[in-house]
Structure formats: C-alpha cells, structure tokens
Amino acid sequence: MGTADELVTVTAGDEAGRVRVITLDRPDKLNAFNTALYNAAGDALKAAADDDSVSVVVLTGNGRAFSAGQDLNEMSAQAAGTAPAASPTDGPSGFPRFVDTLQSFPKPVVAAVNGLAVGIGFTLLPHCDLVLVDENARLRTPFTELGVPPEAASSLLFPARVGWQQAARLLYTSEWISADEAVELGIALRTCPAGTVLSEAVALATKVAGFPLASLLAIKHAMLDAQLPAVRRARAVEEQSFAEIFAARRAADDPAP
Amino acid sequence: MGTADELVTVTAGDEAGRVRVITLDRPDKLNAFNTALYNAAGDALKAAADDDSVSVVVLTGNGRAFSAGQDLNEMSAQAAGTAPAASPTDGPSGFPRFVDTLQSFPKPVVAAVNGLAVGIGFTLLPHCDLVLVDENARLRTPFTELGVPPEAASSLLFPARVGWQQAARLLYTSEWISADEAVELGIALRTCPAGTVLSEAVALATKVAGFPLASLLAIKHAMLDAQLPAVRRARAVEEQSFAEIFAARRAADDPAP
Amino acid sequence: MGTADELVTVTAGDEAGRVRVITLDRPDKLNAFNTALYNAAGDALKAAADDDSVSVVVLTGNGRAFSAGQDLNEMSAQAAGTAPAASPTDGPSGFPRFVDTLQSFPKPVVAAVNGLAVGIGFTLLPHCDLVLVDENARLRTPFTELGVPPEAASSLLFPARVGWQQAARLLYTSEWISADEAVELGIALRTCPAGTVLSEAVALATKVAGFPLASLLAIKHAMLDAQLPAVRRARAVEEQSFAEIFAARRAADDPAP
Numbered sequence: 011m012g013t014a015d016e017l018v019t020v021t022a023g024d025e026a027g028r029v030r031v032i033t034l035d036r037p038d039k040l041n042a043f044n045t046a047l048y049n050a051a052g053d054a055l056k057a058a059a060d061d062d063s064v065s066v067v068v069l070t071g072n073g074r075a076f077s078a079g080q081d082l083n084e085m086s087a088q089a090a091g092t093a094p095a096a097s098p099t100d101g102p103s104g105f106p107r108f109v110d111t112l113q114s115f116p117k118p119v120v121a122a123v124n125g126l127a128v129g130i131g132f133t134l135l136p137h138c139d140l141v142l143v144d145e146n147a148r149l150r151t152p153f154t155e156l157g158v159p160p161e162a163a164s165s166l167l168f169p170a171r172v173g174w175q176q177a178a179r180l181l182y183t184s185e186w187i188s189a190d191e192a193v194e195l196g197i198a199l200r201t202c203p204a205g206t207v208l209s210e211a212v213a214l215a216t217k218v219a220g221f222p223l224a225s226l227l228a229i230k231h232a233m234l235d236a237q238l239p240a241v242r243r244a245r246a247v248e249e250q251s252f253a254e255i256f257a258a259r260r261a262a263d264d265p266a267p
Numbered sequence: 268m269g270t271a272d273e274l275v276t277v278t279a280g281d282e283a284g285r286v287r288v289i290t291l292d293r294p295d296k297l298n299a300f301n302t303a304l305y306n307a308a309g310d311a312l313k314a315a316a317d318d319d320s321v322s323v324v325v326l327t328g329n330g331r332a333f334s335a336g337q338d339l340n341e342m343s344a345q346a347a348g349t350a351p352a353a354s355p356t357d358g359p360s361g362f363p364r365f366v367d368t369l370q371s372f373p374k375p376v377v378a379a380v381n382g383l384a385v386g387i388g389f390t391l392l393p394h395c396d397l398v399l400v401d402e403n404a405r406l407r408t409p410f411t412e413l414g415v416p417p418e419a420a421s422s423l424l425f426p427a428r429v430g431w432q433q434a435a436r437l438l439y440t441s442e443w444i445s446a447d448e449a450v451e452l453g454i455a456l457r458t459c460p461a462g463t464v465l466s467e468a469v470a471l472a473t474k475v476a477g478f479p480l481a482s483l484l485a486i487k488h489a490m491l492d493a494q495l496p497a498v499r500r501a502r503a504v505e506e507q508s509f510a511e512i513f514a515a516r517r518a519a520d521d522p523a524p
Numbered sequence: 525m526g527t528a529d530e531l532v533t534v535t536a537g538d539e540a541g542r543v544r545v546i547t548l549d550r551p552d553k554l555n556a557f558n559t560a561l562y563n564a565a566g567d568a569l570k571a572a573a574d575d576d577s578v579s580v581v582v583l584t585g586n587g588r589a590f591s592a593g594q595d596l597n598e599m600s601a602q603a604a605g606t607a608p609a610a611s612p613t614d615g616p617s618g619f620p621r622f623v624d625t626l627q628s629f630p631k632p633v634v635a636a637v638n639g640l641a642v643g644i645g646f647t648l649l650p651h652c653d654l655v656l657v658d659e660n661a662r663l664r665t666p667f668t669e670l671g672v673p674p675e676a677a678s679s680l681l682f683p684a685r686v687g688w689q690q691a692a693r694l695l696y697t698s699e700w701i702s703a704d705e706a707v708e709l710g711i712a713l714r715t716c717p718a719g720t721v722l723s724e725a726v727a728l729a730t731k732v733a734g735f736p737l738a739s740l741l742a743i744k745h746a747m748l749d750a751q752l753p754a755v756r757r758a759r760a761v762e763e764q765s766f767a768e769i770f771a772a773r774r775a776a777d778d779p780a781p
Contacts, residue, residue, distance in 0.1 A: 020649065025568070044547070058645060059533075069312050118692065118696055120306050139688070139689070139692040139696070140689060140692050140693060141689060153482055153486065154475070154478035154479070154482045154483065154486070155478065155481045156482070157478070157479035157481060158482055158485070159482065159485035159486065159489060160485070160489055160490075164490030165490050165492075165493065166489075166490075167487065167495040169493070169494075170688075171492060171687060171688060171689075173428060174393065174396065174427075174428060174454065174490075175396075175397060175398060175428075175453060175454075175456045176453075176456070177490070178375065178396035178397050178490070179397060179439070179456060181486045181490075182375055182396070182397070182475045182483065182486060183471075183474060183475060184477070184478070185607065186627070196687040196689060196690075197689075198689065199689045199690070214697075217697060218668070218696045220699060221668035221669065221671070222668070222671035224671060224769050224772065225667055225668045225670070225671045225672055225673065225769075226668065226696065228672070228673035228674070228765035229667065229668070229673065229674050229679065229695045229696060231761065231765060232673060232674055232678045232679030232680075232689075232758060232761045232762050232765065233674075233680075233683060233691070233692070233695075235679075235757070235758070235761045236679065236680040236683070236754060236757070236758055236761075237683075240493060243492070244489060244492070244493055247488065247492045247493075248485075248489050249490045251485035251488065251489065254485075255482075255485065258481070259471040324622065410730070410739055410743065411735035411736070411739045411740065411743070412735065413739070414735070414736035414738060414739045415739055415742070416739065416742035416743065417742070417743050417745060417746055417747075422743065422746030422747045422749070422750065423747075423750045425748075426747060426750070426751075430685060430710040431653065431684070431685060431747075432653070432654060432655060432685075432710060432711075432712065433710075433713070434714045435632065435653035435654050435746070435747070436713060436757060438739065438743045438747075439632055439654070439732045439735070439743060440731060440732060441652070441735070497750060500749070500750070501746060501749070501750055502750045504745065504746045504747050504750075505742075508742035508745060510747065511742075512738050512739075512742065515738070
C-alpha cells in the first residue's frame, strides 16, 4: 500500500491558484476507493478548505474512470479479518474521513466526471455543487446487486436531486445511466465532448473563483445549512442498516457453537 | 355492501411469489374508494408487508379506471348521518387504514396506473416508488371543485415531486393531465402502450424482486426515514382543515336555534 | 421621495373583485425596491390578505422591468449614513416588511413577470405560486458580482425549485437566464407572447378565484406549512452572513484609531 499522498494529485487550476484541482490517482484500480484513497482525498479537501488562497475545488479522476467505487477487495479482506489494522490517525479513517469533509465543504466544488462513476463515485456527486460529465461517462449504484444499503446519504440526496421515481429506479435496479441521462435527471449540469471535461470544469471554476470569496462562502454556507442536518441523519440511518446486514451475514457464516 | 375481501384481488405476479399484485376490484364504481375498499386495500398491503416471501408489491385497478377517488355517495351519506356506522375494527378504518399503511410501506411499491386516476387515485401515487401509466390514462385532483382541502399529504408530496409551480397548478385548478404530462412532471417513470401497463409493471417488479430483500428493505427504510415525519405533519394539517371546513358547512346548514 | 402609496398601483383584475392586481409602479427606476417600495408592496399584499372579498393576487411591474432588484443608490446612502432615517412604522420596514408578508401569504399569488427580473425581482418568484413570464424577460441574481450573500431564502428555494446544480449555477455565476430557461428550470409555469403576460396571468387568477376561497386557503396553508420553517431559518442564516460581510467591510474602510 502506498502512502496516502501518492493516491491523490493536487494541482493549481489557474495562474492565481484560486482553483485547486484534486485528482483521484489510482488509475490501475479505476480509482476505486480503499482506505488510503479515502484518507488522501479527504485530507486534500480539508487542506483546500483551510487555505484562504483557494476559492473553488475541482474534483476529477486520472485515467478512464472517475471512480469505480468502493474497493471490494479491501472490503472483503476487512470482512475476513485479513486486512491490515487501520493505523492510528486523527479523527475518522476511510469512508467517513472523505464523506464527512465533502458533505460540509465550505467552498464551491466542481466535479469533472471523466469516465465511469460507480457506487461512491456516483453517490459523491450530489455533494458537489456543479457537475460536468464526459459524454461517454456511465454511472450506476450497484447496492441491490451487492445486497447492501445505500450510502453517503444517497437515500436522501438521490430523491432530492432526481425525484423519487428516478431515485427508486437508480437505487433498486442497479441499472447503468448514460451521461445524457445524468443531465436529464439533474445529476449533472451538462455533458462535455470526450476528453474536455476537466478543462471545461476548470474554466467554470475559474469564472466562479473570480468573485469575492466571502460571497461564495456565504452562498455555500446557506445552501448547506438547509441540507446538512438531513444528510447527517440519512448517513446514520444507512450506517445502521449496514451494521445490521453485516451482522446478519456474520451470524449466517458463523453459527453460534 | 360486500365484505372487504371481495373488493380487492390478490395474486402472485411471478412464479416464485416474490411479487404480489393487489388489484382494486370495484370496476362498476371505477374503483372509487368507500370505507370497505380502503380497508380491503389497506389490509392487503399489510399482509404483503408482513409476508417475508414477498419482496415487491404491484398496485393496479380492474376495468377502465385505476381509481375514481373517494366514493362521494358514501361521503354524502356519512355527512347526512344516513351511512351505516363503522363496524368495530382493530385500529383505524377507511382512509387512514389505507394511507397510513401505504405511506410507511417497507418494501418497494410499483403502481400500474391502468386508466383514470382521480383524487386519492392520484394522490396515492407519490407514496409509490415506481409508477407506470397506461398511455391513455388521465389524472386530476378535484379539490377546489369540491371545495375541500388537499389530502394524503399531497400538499407536501406534489411540490416535492413536480415542483411548486406545477403542484400549485394541479391543486388550485382541478385540471386534468395526460399520461405524457404525468411523466414530464415526474409523477410517473414512463408511459406504456395501451393495455400493457400491468405486464410491464410486473416485469419491473420481478426484476427488483430478484435482488436480496435485505437490500430492498434498507433502501426503502432510508428513503422513507427522510420523508415520513413531514408526511405525517402534512396529513395532520390537511385533516385539521377538513374538520374546519366541514364544521363550517354544518354550521351554515344548521344554524343555531 | 413620494409616499409609499404612489409606488404601487392596486386594481381589480376581474369584475367581481376576487382578483387583486398589485403593480410595482416605479418605472423610471425599473421598479427597483427602495424602502418605500418594499413598504408599499408589503402593505398592498397585507390589505389583499385581510380582505375576504379577494381570493387571488396578481403581482406585476409597470414598464419594461418586473423589478431591477434592490435600489443600490439607497443601499449605498444607507451604508454611508446619508440616507434619511426610517420613519417610525408599525412592525418592520423595507425588505422584511415585504418578504415576511409574501413568504407567508395565505392566498394564491400569480406573478406576471413582464420584463427584467434581477435580485429580489427574481428571488421573490419562488414565493409565488404560479409564475408566468413574458417571452422576452431575462432574470439573474448578481450576488457574487456584488460580493453579497443570497437573500429572501433563495439559498433554500432555488435548490428546491430548480435543483442543486442549477441553483449553484444561478447563485455562483451571476449569469442571466432567458424566459425559456426559467420555464425549463421550473421557476416559471410557461412563457407568454410579448406583452400578454398580465392578461394571461389575470385569466389564470380569475379561473382559480372561481373556486371556493376556503379550499384555496386550505391548499396554501398546507403547502406553506411544510416550507415556512425552513424559509425562516434560511432567511436568518442569510441575514447573519449579510451582517458579517458588511461589518467586515466597515472594519476595512474604517480601521480602528
């Protein structure tokens, strides 16, 4: 396992440094999130939040995927007890370290969905403010295929973003949607010609970053204020279901003596 | 008046019995809901919720209507005091027995809107997860025409599903909308060629029922958790208005001596 | 400065007087809201709410604008301390006198957006129930350009009405949108041919006003009940940000001795 820092690339999107580009950089694994990538991405976000010279963040992926979602190999190893123990860190590690930071991020976030977006690669998008998608990107949430609950407050934010009907379709059927459908459904603002999504996202971010930071912060603060309590509650409900489902699986695998 | 059981037909939608089809079966009255139909439909839903072999419910109507709404003859008789007294039952009877059960139903519900959907035949749809409509179906809520308040939390769920503007249009104008408009507005997922809506709904339900029930339950639980407190509050506000409007009508009809 | 009454024209929209038309009438200033116009419009709304003979309100503007937004000259004078002191009035004056009344207005409000709608001229629209726009109208919120927070609960109601993505675009970029875009986004119900928006709005209002007032009041009451607590909270969050941003500006302009 590499160190966290190697899994995420952080660059300036504009000359003034007001746009910070955070790139998920684990292309051989289609940017699947293991604990190290969650931590690296969460820490890169936190650094951008705390840096007064940064006004807007662009989040993208290296290679042909935005993110293939949760790293299922690591998840299986953790379930089997063969994964290395988490190293002591300040605060939460893994999924919550990334999602907690993103869901309350105080500055505008532009997502540049350069390709495949699965699971958390999809469910993180409703936490971003402006989402651009490569015209060839495809998205899905395979929760029912995997037999697991929804995650990252998608049980709340999918209905809020795409309506109850389409949210039910996405969550219950594990179906793929195209980039065009992502726009029609309201998940993304617009599609971009193949290979241009990052440059278009940076251009949009640079435009926004040209306005006074105090105004951007006030807008995001007020928008989040109306949403964050419900997001936190949805996360808790989803995580309770995860605990129950995995407890039931362990009980089935390992009957009491 | 027939017994409750004769007003609803319950069948299996698939060979494995994981899809349960509940058909409103009072076709001579366009499946208008009287107390007996509310109770029969509510009880059929409850039985499906409690049966672990059932994963998904399909709700449809027999004949040319999905449902013409509240049975206004019974409502008038009740208002005039000439309807038979409600027989003692466990828990609530009539409207709340059906709506309470539907609004908190723990499994995915697919509605197959086979024709006319008026009043509660329309306002029950936002409580379903996936709504398919026959291409010739027509829908409306005649609350202003009848001089009554909105019902079944439509004051909350219409704005949530179709936006404030279109909700205000539907609720204030008593206008009809077509099946195509129902899809455009986000009330339904898609239209189906004439006569095929039930088979398409069963096919969709069968697909969803193929996934682990624990995952389906967790998704519905989390989705409802974010919505149910507001639904209950909206129901209470609507019912308070009903009580006030009917009290004012009785006072106007029957001036104090 | 004229008296408040001269800034708003109040007329009957139908013969029976059930439709009340309130026209912002400061055309030489593109109906920009100064304190006097806020008060006049707020008082005209309150009078319509309190008059049992009125069922529906139509809100429009005189001249080529619906409203150009906040009167920035007055705002600058107030900031510089050179504006006349507010005269004593009952209750709040200016912005809150208008917005408090509109956001809790007990009867249906139809907006006839006859032209330019900027700032509060735009952010008041999600508080109206049915919005018609002249096909040549253009709309925008220049908060980031002015370096200020969002206002009038737009931080809550823009996401609720147009989705998070489009709300973020409108609020962060200060971009113009067309009448057609306003309809696509769900801000308006439909466009009207040039010059016809008022007559179409009055026709729609007259149709709605033909239904029993008790039903209209019950619908609006229930719809608002689900929204108003969140609106009040969003207003408070926005106003706190205003206070902080203006305090920071004053501190920058006037360093401590």
